[in-house]
Amino acid sequence: MKKDKINAAKELYKQLRHLSWNELWSEKVPAYNAADAVTRASQAALVRAVGVVFFESGPAGLRTEVTAWLRQQLRDPDEKIRRYAMAALPKTGAEQADEEALIGLLENSNPPEREKKYLSRALDKIGGKATLEVIDKLSSQTAMKVKAGIAREDSPAEILLESLVPEFTELPIHLRCRRGLEVFVRNELESSPQASALFSIHSTHPGLVKLYPRAAFRFRDILSLRCFATFSLVLGTLPAAEPEAVAALVAAPRTRDLLHALTHGTSRYRLEWIGQGHRRGWVREVAQRAFELCPKILNDARHAPWAIEVYSAAGRFSVELRPRLSPDPRFAYRRRDVPAASHPPLAACLARLAGNSGHDLVWDPFCGSGLELIERARLGGVTRIFGSDLSAEALEIARSNFAAADLGISPTFQKCDFREARFEPGSLSQILTNPPMGRRVPIPNLPDLIRDLFAISARLLRPGGCLVFANPLPIKNTNPMLRLHSSQRIDMGGFDCMVECHIKQKR
Numbered sequence: 001m002k003k004d005k006i007n008a009a010k011e012l013y014k015q016l017r018h019l020s021w022n023e024l025w026s027e028k029v030p031a032y033n034a035a036d037a038v039t040r041a042s043q044a045a046l047v048r049a050v051g052v053v054f055f056e057s058g059p060a061g062l063r064t065e066v067t068a069w070l071r072q073q074l075r076d077p078d079e080k081i082r083r084y085a086m087a088a089l090p091k092t093g094a095e096q097a098d099e100e101a102l103i104g105l106l107e108n109s110n111p112p113e114r115e116k117k118y119l120s121r122a123l124d125k126i127g128g129k130a131t132l133e134v135i136d137k138l139s140s141q142t143a144m145k146v147k148a149g150i151a152r153e154d155s156p157a158e159i160l161l162e163s164l165v166p167e168f169t170e171l172p173i174h175l176r177c178r179r180g181l182e183v184f185v186r187n188e189l190e191s192s193p194q195a196s197a198l199f200s201i202h203s204t205h206p207g208l209v210k211l212y213p214r215a216a217f218r219f220r221d222i223l224s225l226r227c228f229a230t231f232s233l234v235l236g237t238l239p240a241a242e243p244e245a246v247a248a249l250v251a252a253p254r255t256r257d258l259l260h261a262l263t264h265g266t267s268r269y270r271l272e273w274i275g276q277g278h279r280r281g282w283v284r285e286v287a288q289r290a291f292e293l294c295p296k297i298l299n300d301a302r303h304a305p306w307a308i309e310v311y312s313a314a315g316r317f318s319v320e321l322r323p324r325l326s327p328d329p330r331f332a333y334r335r336r337d338v339p340a341a342s343h344p345p346l347a348a349c350l351a352r353l354a355g356n357s358g359h360d361l362v363w364d365p366f367c368g369s370g371l372e373l374i375e376r377a378r379l380g381g382v383t384r385i386f387g388s389d390l391s392a393e394a395l396e397i398a399r400s401n402f403a404a405a406d407l408g409i410s411p412t413f414q415k416c417d418f419r420e421a422r423f424e425p426g427s428l429s430q431i432l433t434n435p436p437m438g439r440r441v442p443i444p445n446l447p448d449l450i451r452d453l454f455a456i457s458a459r460l461l462r463p464g465g466c467l468v469f470a471n472p473l474p475i476k477n478t479n480p481m482l483r484l485h486s487s488q489r490i491d492m493g494g495f496d497c498m499v500e501c502h503i504k505q506k507r
Contacts, residue, residue, distance in 0.1 A: 009045050016049035021057045024050060029069070041078045051088025058092075067092045071101045079115055086118045090125035099126055103134055125149075141284065144291040148268055148300035157265030157305040159323045161219045165233075166261045167254055168213045172234035173199065174320060177227065177345060179207040180490030180499070184227045184349040195225055205313075207491070219262070219323065223330050226348035226375070232309065232320035233258060241273065241310050241317040243285040249319045250286065250308055251293035258321060259297060259306065268298045269306040270324070276312075331371075333405035336397040338368045342434045346470070346490075347371035353486070353501050354430045354468045356381035362430040363387070363460075365418035365453065370398030370411070372432050377407045385411040386428075388421045419452055429465040431457050437472040437492065450475045454502075458482050461504035471498045481505050 016024065024046075032046050047070070054066050070092065073085035082105075089098050105111060106119050120142040123131050127146040135143045151157070165171070177185050182204050189195045189209070198217045202210040209228070222231050236249045249255065250271070259267035271287055273279045287299035307322040327334065331344040350372050354362070358381045364373050367387030377385055389395050395413045402411055414421055435453065436443045443449060450473055457467040458481040467482065470492070477484065482502040489496050 008042075012043070013045035013048055016046055017052060019049075019053070021053050021059070024053050025058075025062070025066075037077065040076070040081065044078065044080045044084055047073050047081055047084035047088055051084075051091040055091040063093055064095075067095060067098055071098060074101050074105060079112070083115060083118045086115075086122040090122055094126040096128070096130075099123070099128055099130055102126075103130060106134060106137055139288075140292055141288045144287065144295075144298055145300075147295075148266075148298040148304075151266035151268060151298060152300060152303060155265040156303075157263050157268055159219065159305050159325060160262050160264055161223065161329070163262055164216050164218060165213075166257050168216055171213060172202070173211040173213065173222070174232050174234060174318070175209040175211065175222075175225070175228035176231070177207055177209075177229045178343065178491045178493070180488055180496075181227060181345065181349055182207060182209050183488060184352060185209045185225070188225055188227045188352060192224065195221065226330055227345050227352065229343075229345050230322055232307075232322035235308070235319045235321055238317045238319065239315075241282075241312070243282060243289060246310060246317075246319055247286045247289035247293060250290040251297060255321065256294055256297060262323075263305060265305075266298060267296060267306070268300040268304040269308045269321075270301050270304040271299055271308050273310045274312075333374060333401050334369070334371070335400055335404050336369065338391070338394045338397055341369050342371045343493075344371055344375075346434065347375045350432055350434065350468050350470070350499065351375035351379055353499065354432050354466055357429060357464075359383045360429040361386070361427065362432055363421070363423065363428050364433045365421065365431065365456075366433050366435045367398050367413070368394050368434075370401045372434060373398070373411060374402060374405045374407070376430070376432055377409050377411075378405070382409060385409055386414070386421075386423075387411055388414040388416055388418050390415070390417060419456065423460050425459050426462045428460045429462055431461060431465075431467045431469070433469045435469055435472070437470075437495075437497065447473060447475055454479055454482060457502065458504065463504050463506040465504045467500075467502040467504075469500060471500050477502060481507075 016028065028046055029050065032040060032043050035043065050066065051070065058066065067089065070085045070089050073081050076082055086102065102119055102122055111119060120138050123138065124142050124145040127142070128150060131146045135146065175185055186201060186204050186209050189199065189201060198213060198215055198221050199211040200214055202212055235252065235255055238245050271283050273282060290297065291299065305324055307324050309320050309322055311318045311320065328344065334344060354376060356379050360382050361384045362373065362376050362382055363386040365388055367373060367389050370387060373385050373387055376382065387398055392415050395415055398413060435449065436446070450471065453469070454477045458479040461467065481504060483505055485501045485503045488499045490499055
């Protein structure tokens with residue numbers, strides 16, 4: 001009998017859930033209000049549906065009226081109706097009165113444990129300073145979420161890029177990148193006098209370069225490098241990602257000191273086990289235990305300035321503290337983008353591979369938002385910059401990004417098929433591009449496009465000039481005027497391609 005009631009409630013919710021907001025609010029709710037207690041109890045799914053449908057399509061002008069109706073359901077004698085109202089209130093953009101109503105239930109009605117759990121979940125989402133006054137009646141999980149929410153609103157946190165990293169001795173640093181680009185990351189660091197004076201390379205692995213600091217450093221020093229995607233400070237390694245052990249690292253004095261020194265505002269972090277899905281139960285257990293050990297560090301999945309991530313490799317688990325820098329200050333010029341745009345660190349890698357002869361004329365046949373050309377111009381030694389694309393919108397975006405980069409050079413753009421671009425034979429020193437891959441933006445004949453790129457490069461490059469591009473197909477150049485100088489397989493996010501450098505030969 002109980003199972004039949006549960007199934008009937010689920011079926012009713014499915015039906016109500018797919019009604020329009022007008023049908024739900026103007027027809028179903030008045031009928032529910034006029035019904036007797038027994039009928040209302042059998043129609044409890046309506047309360048749940050009102051919260052969900054209002055969140056998706058309800059008019060903002062009715063919010064006060066809807067939340068008042070849900071608060072009324074909090075006083076219903078039926079426990080299920082009260083629970084559904086508790087779950088629905090946060091979806092309506094709850095007000096102070098809703099928080100007060102929930103706290104009133106907690107203080108005055110001595111709710112059973114199941115109802116108290118729903119109260120806590122609702123206060124997790126909408127609880128404020130008033131909730132802190134009754135926090136001893138709630139779980140530590142709720143206390144942490146309420147404190148994180150208040151901190152988020154009162155003092156939005158910021159990563160301090162110019163502050164010295166404390167206790168840097170024996171603090172491993174991980175530079176992560178797309179698999180295959182670690183070669184470029186390592187070479188960039190080794191060729192930078194500033195970076196190599198501050199950091200030593202410990203080891204290189206697919207998608208990862210491990211460093212140790214040689215001297216005191218700032219995050220800004222790490223961000224002088226452009227070929228990696230993200231960086232993190234390694235809090236420790238474990239033989240197993242047991243919640244208690246991970247929580248101990250999250251709450252450790254060193255973690256607390258790092259967060260305190262490098263954060264303006266409250267220390268908040270988002271916890272994730274990389275490559276293992278959401279693992280909500282594990283995250284909840286680790287975060288709650290870490291909060292109990294160190295209440296000054298708050299887990300917060302919403303807009304936290306830090307991430308604490310767990311990676312698995314070679315039978316060990318690395319617990320890492322990563323600043324969530326968005327937008328990435330290295331690529332702040334990237335004001336607008338195009339579909340299937342380049343990954344900025346890949347653009348930086350391509351630019352470095354092209355090199356710098358001191359007086360280069362550079363062309364990107366598929367310039368898109370202009371990232372490759374901007375990264376190449378940043379390295380200096382450029383006399384002229386050219387870009388072409390079929391999209392007028394892409395060219396406009398490239399112009400605005402160039403202006404934001406403020407490099408003191410005026411690029412020339414052409415709206416045309418790259419085969420029709422106007423250049424004198426032998427006039428270019430570098431052709432640098434990340435061509436269409438045919439994944440997100442369909443290309444009618446991608447093999448011919450790649451073959452034409454080889455042929456046009458052989459004709460337009462001067463002797464000693466180079467073609468640097470990401471080749472999405474196993475197509476090899478057959479033109480004797482171009483010689484393959486280097487090739488590196490990289491992960492493009494679900495498929496591999498080759499980053500190639502071809503040199504124009506002398507006759």
